Amino acid sequence: MISEGKKPHFYGRRKGRKLRLGRRVLFDQRLPEIAVTIPAGGSKFFCDLFSGSYKEIWLEIGFGGGEHLAHQANSHPEIGFIGCEPYINGVAALLSLVEEAGLTNVRLFNDDARLLLGHLPENSISRVFVLFSDPWPKKRHNRRRFFNSENLGALSRLMTDSAHLRFASDDMSYIRWTLDTVYRHDDFTWQVTGPEDWRRRPYDACETRYEAKAISQGKKPVYLTLLRRPRGG
Numbered sequence: 001m002i003s004e005g006k007k008p009h010f011y012g013r014r015k016g017r018k019l020r021l022g023r024r025v026l027f028d029q030r031l032p033e034i035a036v037t038i039p040a041g042g043s044k045f046f047c048d049l050f051s052g053s054y055k056e057i058w059l060e061i062g063f064g065g066g067e068h069l070a071h072q073a074n075s076h077p078e079i080g081f082i083g084c085e086p087y088i089n090g091v092a093a094l095l096s097l098v099e100e101a102g103l104t105n106v107r108l109f110n111d112d113a114r115l116l117l118g119h120l121p122e123n124s125i126s127r128v129f130v131l132f133s134d135p136w137p138k139k140r141h142n143r144r145r146f147f148n149s150e151n152l153g154a155l156s157r158l159m160t161d162s163a164h165l166r167f168a169s170d171d172m173s174y175i176r177w178t179l180d181t182v183y184r185h186d187d188f189t190w191q192v193t194g195p196e197d198w199r200r201r202p203y204d205a206c207e208t209r210y211e212a213k214a215i216s217q218g219k220k221p222v223y224l225t226l227l228r229r230p231r232g233g
Contacts, residue, residue: 019088019089019092022096023092023093023095023096024092026092026095026096026099027088027091027092027095030095030098030099031091031095031108031110034098034106034108035108035109035110036049036082036107036109036116038115038116038119046119046120046121046124049080049082049107050080050105050107051104052080052104054078054079054080054105055078055079056078056079056080056126056127057079057080057082057124057125057126058072058076058079058080058081058082058125058126058127058128058129059081059083059084059120059125059127059128059129060072060081060082060083060084060128060129060130060131061084061113061128061129061133061146062084062085062113062130062131062133062146063083063084063085063094063131064087064090064208064209064210065090065093065094065208065209065210066083066090066091066093066094066095066097066098067097067206067207067208067209068129068131068205068206068208069081069083069106069129070094070097070098070101070103070106071205071206072129072204072205073098073101073105074101074103075204076105077105079105079126080105080107081105081106081107082107082108082116082125083106083107083108083109084108084109084111084112084113084116085108085110086110086111086112088110091108091110094106094108095108113146114151114154117151117154117155117158118154120158121158122157123158123159123160123161124158124160125155125158125159125160126159126160126163127163127164127165127166128155128159128163128164128165128166129165129166130146130147130165130167130168131166131168131208131210132168132169132170132208132210132211132214132221133145133146133169134146135171135173135174145174145177147167147174147177147181149181149184149185152181152182152188153185153187155228156185156187156188159228160228161228161229161230161231162227162228162229162230163227163228164191164225164226164227164228165188165225165226166202166205166223166224166225166226167223167224167225167226168201168211168221168222168223168224169221169222170211170214170219170220170221172222175222175224178224179224182226186229187228187229188226188227188228188229189226189227189229190224190225190227191225191226191227192224192225198222198223198224199220199223200223201223202223202225
């Protein structure tokens with residue numbers, strides 16, 4: 001977990017092309033209405049994130065263009081969703097999908113997810129998605145990968161017992177890295193019974209632009225479902 005007052009170094013992009021006017025307006029006006037803001041020195045904000053009462057809270061880390069998060073939020077109006085994404089263009093894209101579908105169960109954190117994880121209450125998140133995050137393929141950059149023992153420990157604390165963490169990637173080095181990290185962590189186990197479990201996209205998920213790009217390049221994405229072991233089990 002990131003200690004109080006210590007901000008981790010962020011290596012990815014925060015902004016791409018200049019936003020079109022419509023998306024710029026959404027970013028300036030709509031984002032503040034659904035943004036997750038961590039109060040200075042406080043963590044008692046979680047209960048006030050959503051105006052309604054939701055059965056569960058799900059978290060997507062690095063939602064890219066937002067297709068998957070918007071799809072899940074539209075399919076599960078009874079679930080509250082928190083999306084973390086520092087890339088402004090991706091946030092603007094998701095805001096457009098939220099506005100188009102009239103979604104009210106989505107909240108966005110426009111910054112490095114690691115800054116938020118330590119402020120979420122223990123046992124508060126029932127599902128986590130980490131889909132096609134940057135694999136940092138060069139060996140000297142491997143330490144920048146999101147999946148490491150520290151981040152997995154932070155997720156373990158906030159996830160509910162038997163919660164699922166869904167991971168997807170088309171980079172075999174990153175996939176092996178992730179499985180090795182999971183095997184070394186006592187709180188998680190890989191849910192698998194056969195090859196189809198990692199070859200086939202989960203039935204309730206949708207294809208994202210990054211996934212489509214990988215497939216068009218002849219790559220074969222791998223999908224992992226990781227179980228948060230029950231506490232004391």
